[in-house]
Amino acid sequence: MTVIGLGPMGVALAEAFLAQGHPTTVWNRTPKKGDGLVAKGARRVDTISEAVSASKFVVVCLKDYDAMYAVLDPADEALSGRVLVNHSSGIPEQARNAAIWAAHKGVDYLDGAIMVPPQAVGHPDSVFLYSGPQSLFEAHEKTLLSMGGTRYLGTDPSLAVLYNTALLSLMYSSLQGFLHAAALVGSANVRVTTFAEIAIGWFLPSVVNPYLLMEAPDIDKGNYPGDRGNMVMNMTALDHIFHTSKEQGISSDLPEQLKKLAENAISAGYGDRNFMAVIELLKNPSKES
Template sequence: MTHQPSTRSQDNPVTVIGLGPMGLALAETLLKKGHPTTVWNRTPGRARDLVARGARLAGSVADAVAAGPLTLVCLKDYPTLYEVLGRDDGASAGRTLVNLNSGTPNEAHAAASWAAERGVSYLDGAVMVPPPLVGDPGSLFLFSGPREVFDAHRATLASLGDPRHLGDDPGLAVLHNAALLGLMYATMNGFLHATALVGSAGVRAAEFADLAVNRFLPTVVDATLAEQAPDLDAGRYPGELGTLHMNLNALEHIARTCEEQGVHTAQPRLMRDIAAQAIEGGHGGSNYLAVFEVFRKAAPHTR
């Protein structure tokens, strides 16, 4: 008979190592959801409020890890993980470590190997919401590593939000994290640049945001990307409704408008140059999504 993990919070103790803003949010949420929670931080004073709410402050990393089967680590980076967890004196053997700091896929693979050498079950993870949203059922948490490890602790991870297992490859969570944050920053920069451009004529940001965010993006951009994403996988970019040559013309007009209005021009010129590269690659008659062929290839290194 296969043992099924308990879904009762009181049966699933958790340790949280690292009490920065995100670590505090994780521990606070686990306490609210009824999990026996142990915490450790290099500065013990940061745990004062958590202890007042019922958390247990461990005296050492080894004590913290030994307190339960699952430890969430929320530190600055992978080197800090090794520095801190190197103090556990073997206490982590046979337990599960979920690493929620950011980094690169290569660093995640190295951490998984490091954990395996110590007899530790390992998941790499990424928190895709700010601290105030931890605990919301819709808040996205990404995990990668052995499926059986994820399944064993899914109920506990679900206390934090919506846990998504991306695959057995431990590098997938940080890879998705970098991709999604890159999308976020590119989108925010696009909005901020557009707001600066109309602002050059005295248009208020709040007025433009209603038009751009509530009306234009959902109907023109979001719907287009969701509908045409399969074309990216197929390398199919039909240009019947508009070609890259047409888009390059529009991008040139955007850059010239920025010059006229005295607004920063580097971002639109970069977009124009990327479109020109796609045309040089033979995609002039394709639609704008053909710039995907430029992005998927490494750019030449320059000195």
């Protein structure tokens, strides 16, 4: 294997290959970051052409797609005939362009996204997402499994980046929700650890299971029955969260944004539907009043 890019994640990927007994060549713009890997048996080379030529299977883990081109373009002809798995972060258009770039270079290209921190790399239950040619994924899945659990998403090369962005958006907005809630009870001097005990125990059975798991098939069908709670009821709850935030002197930005979303959904005719109907406005912002 060759691993290009030895930030915290690239080091973890190379360590996973070494731990599974794969001869591993490494390269990084700043060579010193490979010292620990060399001590564990990796072969460090001086040039990117040597790194690419050393293995059929080349893993790239750099800051972004621009860094990937800056690093790989000088390798030029050495790239032809390699299998390149790119885990650098980016946006869907960059992933599609990278697949075109790879085809011009004669490279078999898979785009990947790593959904775990470096310390979880190498564990079978970690989540690595891949998109690109299915036959290429299947031919190399055993090698990919050295890094962590694999999920193949489809032939469109941008799918891994798109899923990655969607999942990170879920993470950041969930964290924002938790932090707003912690600030709300914090206004009465409740410690975050005290609140977290109740919040986390409540979140899975009362929010994730009934809403995210049970409602997903209905959301796919555009079916939002409001018989167990409709948008107007939710709008009232959001109004209370908004006013409580103000009364307690903490930021009301998040509940104000959610309240506005529910108001817009009511204006768009979803007043008797359940809260999940706001996805119609998120998918098509022109429906907002």
